[in-house]
Amino acid sequence: MNDKHDGTVAATGGASEIQQRRVQVAQRRKKIDNDASAQYIQVCDHSFFYGSAQVLFDLNMDIPERQVTALIGPSGCGKSTLLRNFNRMNDLIDGISHRGDILIDGRSIYDPYLEVISLRKRIGMVFQKSNPFPKSIYENIVYSLRVAGRNRRAELDETVERSLRAAALWDEVKDRLRETAFSLSGGQMQRLCIARAIANRPEILLMDEPCSALDPVATGKIEDLIHQLKEEYTIIIVTHNMQQAARVSDRTAFLYMGRLIEYDDTETIFTNPTEEQTEAYVSGRFG
Amino acid sequence: MGTDANRRAPEDIVCKDADSRRSTRPRGETFVWVTAMGLTVGLTMIVFLLGLVVVNGFGVFWPRSVALIEFREDRGTRFQGGTKALGVITIEQERDVRDLSLEQRASLHAADRREKQLFLGNRDAFGQAFAFFPAGDIRSVTYPDDVIRAERLEWGDALFFPVRLEMEDGSVIQADDPTFNSLLLKRVDDVAARRAQIHQIERYEIGRINLQMHQLEQEERFYSRQDELTAQQRSDRAAVARRMDQLRAQYQPLADQAARLRSKQHQDTFVYRLVTGDERSMSVGQIVHYYYPNRLTLVGRAQIFAGQLWRFLSGFPREANTEGGIFPAIFGTFVMTLMMSVAVMPFGVMAAIYLREYARQGLFVRAVRIAINNLAGVPSIVFGIFGLGFFVYFVGGGIDRMFFDRALPTPTFGTGGILWASLTLALMTVPVVIVATEEALAAVPRGVREGSLACGASKWQTIRYLVLPASAPGIMTGLVLAMARGAGEVAPLMLVGVVALAPNLPLDSVFPFIHLERKFMHLGFHIYDLGFQSPDSEAAKPMVFATTLVLILLVVVLNLVAILVRNHLRKKFTADKF
Numbered sequence: 121m122n123d124k125h126d127g128t129v130a131a132t133g134g135a136s137e138i139q140q141r142r143v144q145v146a147q148r149r150k151k152i153d154n155d156a157s158a159q160y161i162q163v164c165d166h167s168f169f170y171g172s173a174q175v176l177f178d179l180n181m182d183i184p185e186r187q188v189t190a191l192i193g194p195s196g197c198g199k200s201t202l203l204r205n206f207n208r209m210n211d212l213i214d215g216i217s218h219r220g221d222i223l224i225d226g227r228s229i230y231d232p233y234l235e236v237i238s239l240r241k242r243i244g245m246v247f248q249k250s251n252p253f254p255k256s257i258y259e260n261i262v263y264s265l266r267v268a269g270r271n272r273r274a275e276l277d278e279t280v281e282r283s284l285r286a287a288a289l290w291d292e293v294k295d296r297l298r299e300t301a302f303s304l305s306g307g308q309m310q311r312l313c314i315a316r317a318i319a320n321r322p323e324i325l326l327m328d329e330p331c332s333a334l335d336p337v338a339t340g341k342i343e344d345l346i347h348q349l350k351e352e353y354t355i356i357i358v359t360h361n362m363q364q365a366a367r368v369s370d371r372t373a374f375l376y377m378g379r380l381i382e383y384d385d386t387e388t389i390f391t392n393p394t395e396e397q398t399e400a401y402v403s404g405r406f407g
Numbered sequence: 408m409g410t411d412a413n414r415r416a417p418e419d420i421v422c423k424d425a426d427s428r429r430s431t432r433p434r435g436e437t438f439v440w441v442t443a444m445g446l447t448v449g450l451t452m453i454v455f456l457l458g459l460v461v462v463n464g465f466g467v468f469w470p471r472s473v474a475l476i477e478f479r480e481d482r483g484t485r486f487q488g489g490t491k492a493l494g495v496i497t498i499e500q501e502r503d504v505r506d507l508s509l510e511q512r513a514s515l516h517a518a519d520r521r522e523k524q525l526f527l528g529n530r531d532a533f534g535q536a537f538a539f540f541p542a543g544d545i546r547s548v549t550y551p552d553d554v555i556r557a558e559r560l561e562w563g564d565a566l567f568f569p570v571r572l573e574m575e576d577g578s579v580i581q582a583d584d585p586t587f588n589s590l591l592l593k594r595v596d597d598v599a600a601r602r603a604q605i606h607q608i609e610r611y612e613i614g615r616i617n618l619q620m621h622q623l624e625q626e627e628r629f630y631s632r633q634d635e636l637t638a639q640q641r642s643d644r645a646a647v648a649r650r651m652d653q654l655r656a657q658y659q660p661l662a663d664q665a666a667r668l669r670s671k672q673h674q675d676t677f678v679y680r681l682v683t684g685d686e687r688s689m690s691v692g693q694i695v696h697y698y699y700p701n702r703l704t705l706v707g708r709a710q711i712f713a714g715q716l717w718r719f720l721s722g723f724p725r726e727a728n729t730e731g732g733i734f735p736a737i738f739g740t741f742v743m744t745l746m747m748s749v750a751v752m753p754f755g756v757m758a759a760i761y762l763r764e765y766a767r768q769g770l771f772v773r774a775v776r777i778a779i780n781n782l783a784g785v786p787s788i789v790f791g792i793f794g795l796g797f798f799v800y801f802v803g804g805g806i807d808r809m810f811f812d813r814a815l816p817t818p819t820f821g822t823g824g825i826l827w828a829s830l831t832l833a834l835m836t837v838p839v840v841i842v843a844t845e846e847a848l849a850a851v852p853r854g855v856r857e858g859s860l861a862c863g864a865s866k867w868q869t870i871r872y873l874v875l876p877a878s879a880p881g882i883m884t885g886l887v888l889a890m891a892r893g894a895g896e897v898a899p900l901m902l903v904g905v906v907a908l909a910p911n912l913p914l915d916s917v918f919p920f921i922h923l924e925r926k927f928m929h930l931g932f933h934i935y936d937l938g939f940q941s942p943d944s945e946a947a948k949p950m951v952f953a954t955t956l957v958l959i960l961l962v963v964v965l966n967l968v969a970i971l972v973r974n975h976l977r978k979k980f981t982a983d984k985f
């Protein structure tokens with residue numbers, strides 16, 4: 121496919137170039153964090169195209185480990201596209217191409233020797249619209265294990281309980297694990313999707329507006345959940361809700377028209393942003 | 408519907424009276440009527456067609472009273488020179504008077520303008536099974552108590568008055584003897600049991616030997632054609648000859664047994680009197696079944712009805728298919744439809760998966776899709792010709808050359824058979840399955856696919872575990888459509904394996920049990936054969952209706968099964984609990 125070809129170029133022909141860029145990135149960073157975890161995920165000069173339309177322009181950002189990073193910005197600013205690039209979900213779309221690179225733990229996700237499946241096994245994803253599979257609650261959770269060929273009953277049972285407990289859903293559904301997932305309420309379904317995303321113990325959890333279709337109570341539950349989950353997972357969350365970003369995230373990136381306008385600690389972004397656009401957006405004056 | 412609104416006074420509508428209940432059904436929209444009309448026309452046609460088939464189809468088996476008709480002496484109408492006729496009144500209709508002159512027409516009484524059709528039976532005696540008589544010439548219609556209607560092995564049904572039963576031991580029982588009926592019943596049961604025994608021996612036991620002998624003959628013919636035989640071949644040939652002798656030795660006692668049973672069938676003679684007064688006799692072995700039509704109660708009629716229906720469904724055809732049952736045709740249709748489904752499902756589903764899931768959507772794929780849709784519109788006879796050329800001659804001929812060369816020039820697979828017929832129909836119905844499957848696949852939400860891929864599943868795993876189960880109901884819908892089209896198809900089958908009378912079923916107890924190369928009978932072709940190829944189409948007409956009814960019922964049953972499976976799948980895989 122297209123992107124694979126591009127990946128080859130990036131990894132072989134442009135290897136030294138990338139090295140160079142990485143150095144530049146390091147120099148450009150405003151806050152040099154000595155903690156190695158600060159650069160767990162590195163986005164280096166990343167541009168992205170749907171056909172000939174460019175939607176991301178030379179993004180550079182380092183995402184720290186075991187923290188919540190929020191991507192905010194008005195509709196169409198490219199935050200969802202960026203999120204879906206982390207696990208290469210955009211591969212499904214015909215006619216895409218990219219430039220630059222995204223490194224996770226130092227390794228390019230576009231590495232032609234890296235199988236996209238093994239990449240996705242390390243990255244869980246929760247979607248805007250909850251998408252439980254037309255299977256039982258139990259089978260929904262163990263799906264990622266089953267497709268990885270792990271079918272041992274004890275392991276599956278253990279995974280179901282752990283994931284559901286982590287998603288704060290266990291007490292509500294423990295007596296009806298064999299019922300269809302569609303019997304759950306909207307908020308429960310979304311928590312089920314979170315449980316499913318963490319069943320295979322990924323390193324990173326991507327959340328694409330996970331609360332946009334939920335009522336305030338369910339939203340509160342999921343936000344509490346995010347607080348707990350960041351002990352174990354690196355979380356990147358796209359949200360339209362500024363208050364939510366302020367509540368749950370440690371760091372916040374503001375994107376506008378496909379460019380990264382500002383990326384800093386959440387507190388800084390919301391109280392003392394450097395850029396005028398950021399301030400206008402977080403204070404609700406546009407967007 | 409809308410008429411309520413029209414009838415209601417306008418002020419009633421204007422005032423928003425809390426008590427008046429008002430329906431929210433759309434009123435006054437023209438297209439409500441237009442669309443409802445479309446439905447009505449369609450439904451009317453279907454109900455009419457089904458009603459016609461059901462009434463006429465079931466009517467065949469309902470035992471109707473037999474009327475004794477006496478003609479007026481002063482009129483010219485006679486039957487076989489006499490003034491009486493015996494038969495079932497089938498139709499009463501207006502006479503066709505167009506060939507009469509105007510004066511003749513004017514002189515006709517009202518009663519003379521009508522005529523009655525009588526089913527006479529006794530084709531052997533009268534030469535015809537039906538006759539029309541002017542209603543005005545009939546003096547009286549009575550229903551004599553002692554008339555018997557008998558189904559015979561040959562010459563169709565007979566209507567007569569019983570006279571006596573002449574037993575093998577010389578004793579004679581007259582019809583007015585109180586034990587006559589029970590005795591005759593017993594004899595008829597005996598011959599039926601013996602007939603089943605003969606059938607068993609001839610069809611299965613002798614049939615199996617015949618089949619083996621046929622194969623050995625082919626071997627022998629192969630050896631006799633060789634210029635020179637190797638030592639191995641010579642000993643093989645001797646073994647074939649030995650085996651042949653063994654089979655002949657097995658055959659002889661069976662044939663003798665069958666002949667003995669057969670002669671027993673003719674030991675008792677039944678004498679009866681026709682309406683003309685002639686006495687005729689036949690052996691009791693000729694009688695399949697008989698009853699007194701004018702003595703029956705409603706329950707008795709229902710019993711006769713069930714019995715005749717059962718014999719029709721389970722029996723083998725007789726007399727050029729116009730009598731007896733249609734079991735081989737039902738079975739052939741059923742087996743062929745199943746084989747077609749088994750063949751069409753994997754191909755159709757696989758093709759649709761590739762088209763929808765893997766192929767890059769572009770001009771080429773769109774062209775392929777259009778081609779598939781057009782394929783569904785190709786006349787079925789074209790598929791028949793293709794099946795004949797490709798499956799029968801090319802593939803079948805190739806198989807014969809490779810595996811059955813000893814039987815050549817007699818073809819084994821290189822001639823029409825149930826396998827080739829099923830594959831031809833599968834080819835014909837594959838577009839239906841592809842289109843339905845594609846629709847079903849497209850209806851699986853994108854979120855489910857993305858969720859699965861995000862879990863680290865490969866594309867095939869996603870299809871296998873989520874997309875296919877979720878689209879299974881839609882795929883079953885496609886199968887239902889394909890089966891409905893395939894089961895009712897006749898034209899292509901005539902080229903690739905259907906025959907009017909197949910000696911054997913495609914499945915039986917002879918190794919290898921399923922005989923894919925055999926020709927078979929099919930209900931659709933049976934209908935055509937009965938209606939248009941039989942010597943007496945008037946006599947075959949009821950059978951055509953009955954066979955049509957069975958074909959429709961078979962398709963309905965197959966579809967119901969598929970629909971039940973689909974509903975089960977739907978319950979299992981889709982979100983109906985929101």
